[in-house]
Amino acid sequence: MTFYEVVRFALRGLSANKLRSALTMLGILIGVAAVILLVAVGNGSAKAISDRIEALGTNTITVMSTGRGGSSSTALTKDMSDALVDPVLAPDVRSVSPVVSASATITFEGTDHDVNSFVGTTPGWFAASNTPVGSGAGFTADDESQGRRVVVIGQTVAEELFPGVDPIDKQVTVGGALFTVVGVLAEKSSTGFQDANDTAVAPLSAVRQVLTGYGALNSILVEARSPDQVDAVQSEVSTILNQRLNVTATATSANGRQSTTPYRIQNASQLLATQTETADTFTTLLGAVAAISLLVGGIGITNIMLVTVTERTREIGIRKALGAPRRTILTQFLIEATLLSVIGGALGVAAALIGSSFEIVGVKPVIVPSSIGLALGVSIAIGLFFGGLPASRAARLRPIDALRYE
Amino acid sequence: MTRPVLDVRDLTKVYGTGEATVHALAGVSATVERGDYVAIMGSSGSGKSTLMNILGALDVPSSGTYHLDGVDVSKLADRQLALARNRLIGFIFQAFNLIPRTTAAANVELPLAYAGVKPRERRRRALEALDVVGLADRARHEPNQLSGGQQQRVAVARALVTEPALLLADEPTGNLDSRSTDDVLNVFDQLSTAGRTIVLITHEPEVGARTKRLIRLVDGRIVEDTRQSPINRPPVGPHAGRHAVSTVQWAGGART
Numbered sequence: 001m002t003f004y005e006v007v008r009f010a011l012r013g014l015s016a017n018k019l020r021s022a023l024t025m026l027g028i029l030i031g032v033a034a035v036i037l038l039v040a041v042g043n044g045s046a047k048a049i050s051d052r053i054e055a056l057g058t059n060t061i062t063v064m065s066t067g068r069g070g071s072s073s074t075a076l077t078k079d080m081s082d083a084l085v086d087p088v089l090a091p092d093v094r095s096v097s098p099v100v101s102a103s104a105t106i107t108f109e110g111t112d113h114d115v116n117s118f119v120g121t122t123p124g125w126f127a128a129s130n131t132p133v134g135s136g137a138g139f140t141a142d143d144e145s146q147g148r149r150v151v152v153i154g155q156t157v158a159e160e161l162f163p164g165v166d167p168i169d170k171q172v173t174v175g176g177a178l179f180t181v182v183g184v185l186a187e188k189s190s191t192g193f194q195d196a197n198d199t200a201v202a203p204l205s206a207v208r209q210v211l212t213g214y215g216a217l218n219s220i221l222v223e224a225r226s227p228d229q230v231d232a233v234q235s236e237v238s239t240i241l242n243q244r245l246n247v248t249a250t251a252t253s254a255n256g257r258q259s260t261t262p263y264r265i266q267n268a269s270q271l272l273a274t275q276t277e278t279a280d281t282f283t284t285l286l287g288a289v290a291a292i293s294l295l296v297g298g299i300g301i302t303n304i305m306l307v308t309v310t311e312r313t314r315e316i317g318i319r320k321a322l323g324a325p326r327r328t329i330l331t332q333f334l335i336e337a338t339l340l341s342v343i344g345g346a347l348g349v350a351a352a353l354i355g356s357s358f359e360i361v362g363v364k365p366v367i368v369p370s371s372i373g374l375a376l377g378v379s380i381a382i383g384l385f386f387g388g389l390p391a392s393r394a395a396r397l398r399p400i401d402a403l404r405y406e
Numbered sequence: 407m408t409r410p411v412l413d414v415r416d417l418t419k420v421y422g423t424g425e426a427t428v429h430a431l432a433g434v435s436a437t438v439e440r441g442d443y444v445a446i447m448g449s450s451g452s453g454k455s456t457l458m459n460i461l462g463a464l465d466v467p468s469s470g471t472y473h474l475d476g477v478d479v480s481k482l483a484d485r486q487l488a489l490a491r492n493r494l495i496g497f498i499f500q501a502f503n504l505i506p507r508t509t510a511a512a513n514v515e516l517p518l519a520y521a522g523v524k525p526r527e528r529r530r531r532a533l534e535a536l537d538v539v540g541l542a543d544r545a546r547h548e549p550n551q552l553s554g555g556q557q558q559r560v561a562v563a564r565a566l567v568t569e570p571a572l573l574l575a576d577e578p579t580g581n582l583d584s585r586s587t588d589d590v591l592n593v594f595d596q597l598s599t600a601g602r603t604i605v606l607i608t609h610e611p612e613v614g615a616r617t618k619r620l621i622r623l624v625d626g627r628i629v630e631d632t633r634q635s636p637i638n639r640p641p642v643g644p645h646a647g648r649h650a651v652s653t654v655q656w657a658g659g660a661r662t
Contacts (some may be wrong), residue, residue: 005519016507318503321464322517322564323492325485399491400464403503 006328010335017308024304025344028379031297032348033355035290035375040356040365042286046279047366053272059227060128061234062266063220063241075216076263078204080244084222090236092229095124097221098204100212106153106161106200107173113160118174118200120207121221126152128223131201136168136183139203147205152183155197174200177210234265290371294378301341301379302386309333309390310405316394317402329395330388337387341380349376409476411571411603412438412461417470419456419626430456431467432626440571442637443598444605445614448623454607457623458576461605462497463490475571492521496565498575498606502557504549510536510560511545517568535563539593555586562593566602573597575606579613591616599640616641 014021065076081098084090104118125131126138139150151172158167167181179202188196208214224233245262316329349372356365394402419431430453438444448454459465460472463479472479475494482490491497496517504513514532523531536542539559549557558578565573575594579587591613598604598618606617614620615634618641622630635642 009519012508012512314503315505318505319516319520320488321462321491321497321499321503322520323488323490323568324520325488327485328520398465400459403464403499 003331006331007335009332010339013332013336014339020304020308021340024301024308024340025347027297027300027304028341028344028383029348029351031294031300032345032375032379033351034297035294036349036352036367036371037355037360037365038286038290038293039283039371040352040367041360041363042283042290043368044366045363046276046283048363049275049279050272053275059224059230061222061224061230061237063222063237064218064264064266065216066262066264076218076220077216080241081217081220083240083244084220084237086240089240090233092225092232092236093222094225095128095223097121097125097128097223098217099125099219099221100204100207101218102207102211104174104200104211106157106179108161108170111161113157115154115157115200116195116198118202118207118211120202120204120212122204124223125201125221128221131188132186133183134186136181138183138201144203144205147209148203149177149179149206149210150182151179151200151202152185153181153201154185154199155187156195157198157200158184174202175210179206230267234267237265294375298378298382301382305337305340305383305386306390309387309394313394313397313402313405316391317397317399317405320395320397320399320402326395330392333391333395334384334388337383337391338380340387341383344383345376345379348379410437410473411440411442411475412436412605413473414461415471417457417460417467417472419453419460419465420468429626431460433470434623434626434628435470436621436628436631438572438603438605439637440603441598441601442603442605443594443618443641444621445617445619446605446607446621446623447609447611447614449609452623453626454623455576456626458574458605458607461572462495462574462576463487464497488520492517493568494571496568496570496573498558498561498565498573498578500577500580502549502554502561502581504557504560504564506549509546509548510541510552510563513549513560514564514567517564521568531567532563535567536560538566538596539563540589553586554582555589558582558586558590559593562590562597566597571603573602573604575604577607577609579608579610587613595641595643616643 063076076098078098081096084093084096086093098121100120101117104115106113106115106118119125122144123138123141126133133152134155136152138152139148142148143150151174153161153167161167161172162170167184170181171178172181173179185197185199185201222233222237224230241263319329320326352372353367356367394405397405414437415435417431417434418429421428421430432453434453434457446454446457456465460467461474463474463482466480474490477490477494479487479490504510505516511529511532514535515528518528518531533542533545536545539562541556541559541563544552544556544560549560552560558581562575562578565575578590578594582590587610594604594606595616604617606613608614618633618635618637618639620630620632620634621628622632
């Protein structure tokens with residue numbers, strides 16, 4: 001009896017029970033597809049998080065004051081910010097942007113809009129904070145030094161105050177003073193609950209004059225020449241600041257989070273590392289869920305295979321009584337199990353690939369290639385093992401025992 | 407005469423152990439010559455089914471020897487045993503045992519497929535065998551589309567398609583009504599006339615009466631072995647009376 005004939009027997013065996021074969025394949029399909037998709041969703045959300053953080057810029061550090069408000073000895077001042085621009089002590093610093101921010105109400109022709117963060121800074125901030133100007137222009141260093149009242153508004157502000165109107169060169173009122181809109185920021189993806197587009201940026205001098213007064217800075221944004229030099233910049237910045245604030249050098253560590261220092265340095269790559277860790281935990285969690293569902297799916301496959309073969313023990317008995325050698329019977333059932341698990345698994349992979357092209361709960365899934373191999377491998381191995389084991393047991397029975405099997 | 411088709415000596419079969427031991431066969435010896443048509447009769451529990459399963463190489467005896475067409479079956483390995491079942495024995499079951507959801511023709515082809523016959527040749531011989539049992543027009547029907555009698559005749563076709571030395575039938579008419587019984591028995595008569603060796607089990611006297619030789623089994627022993635009609639003549643057919651007693655052989659351990 002040729003192998004080809006045995007394959008035909010297997011195909012006939014499968015087609016003799018179309019519904020059961022289809023359901024078995026469906027079980028395998030769902031198991032495989034679920035695992036691949038689940039891992040893909042976990043991976044996709046991790047990727048989305050890291051993409052968003054990278055959009056913040058990875059080559060900047062932010063210096064913030066940790067002191068209680070108003071304490072002049074610990075507050076960040078414009079002098080400190082200027083001191084950071086030092087080619088000798090801080091050679092890796094590309095730009096330094098002092099930042100003040102306040103909430104403010106912008107008024108245009110009787111329409112009010114409350115802005116969460118009305119930022120006062122220097123022109124270098126646009127590049128350092130990865131916040132490009134969409135239309136119009138940013139303000140210049142000259143605007144800043146002259147204290148000209150110009151403002152660049154975010155997309156949300158533009159939509160609220162200037163529906164259907166070009167906001168450039170329009171005059172808005174902020175804190176009782178007139179500001180001229182010179183540009184609109186490019187649309188930015190939100191990183192958190194706050195709308196990143198609900199903002200306005202104006203020269204530091206103008207904002208201090210109109211809104212915040214000449215007190216402490218909120219933060220200083222320092223941009224490194226390249227992402228690799230972020231750590232160097234951080235230590236340079238701490239050295240200079242420690243000098244200025246008379247902090248003993250030992251109190252500052254690389255991450256600048258020591259409570260003894262009156263300032264805190266936040267590093268985007270640190271943020272990224274933290275978030276990546278979180279995302280990894282998330283992926284591990286989803287992976288665990290996927291592993292459990294694969295296990296459950298595997299038990300389902302096991303069950304169906306056991307039932308399928310056990311139910312046909314009698315048929316095996318008949319075949320043996322008609323003179324089928326053990327190996328022929330075993331081969332037939334192994335081929336049936338292989339076809340079921342391979343076809344089911346392949347369909348599962350196809351379903352997962354199709355499913356991954358859609359957004360699932362707001363996440364664009366990103367397929368992990370190894371998850372395909374794992375899911376497919378496990379389901380096929382289970383199918384073969386639990387299809388083959390009862391078949392070989394039944395094929396080894398004496399025909400009369402197989403025939404009597406209920 | 408050539409060697410007997412079937413030759414068993416001191417067959418015993420013991421089920422269970424200890425207290426629950428059952429001696430299904432307690433030493434059975436018999437020979438069946440080529441062309442004979444034998445009925446084995448006995449009440450339920452007399453061991454006739456056990457004997458039949460051993461004769462069909464579906465089960466192994468606890469002790470004793472079994473020569474089938476000169477081959478010692480008890481010495482065969484699994485693969486050769488499969489070959490023996492395929493080539494030497496055609497087995498017909500009480501419950502038909504056709505493979506479900508598979509056409510009559512495919513069922514009949516099955517033993518030929520295991521014998522390695524080419525598909526075209528297989529089809530031809532399967533249709534011939536179905537023609538012998540009068541079901542050539544039902545070749546494409548599946549078992550659940552056939553009546554009990556038709557299913558049993560398909561099973562008979564399947565048993566004889568490999569032209570085995572021995573046809574064994576385990577209560578072939580046990581699940582059939584009288585008309586279907588007649589159909590199946592007529593097929594057996596035909597096959598016997600054509601020179602086939604047939605051994606069947608039955609508990610129906612009218613079935614036993616149509617055979618050429620009648621063996622009675624009680625408690626795992628042969629108690630009666632009657633030649634009802636000559637081995638080289640066609641069987642007497644459906645209107646056979648009990649005119650036997652030509653030769654009575656006491657085989658095995660006769661009861662005292």
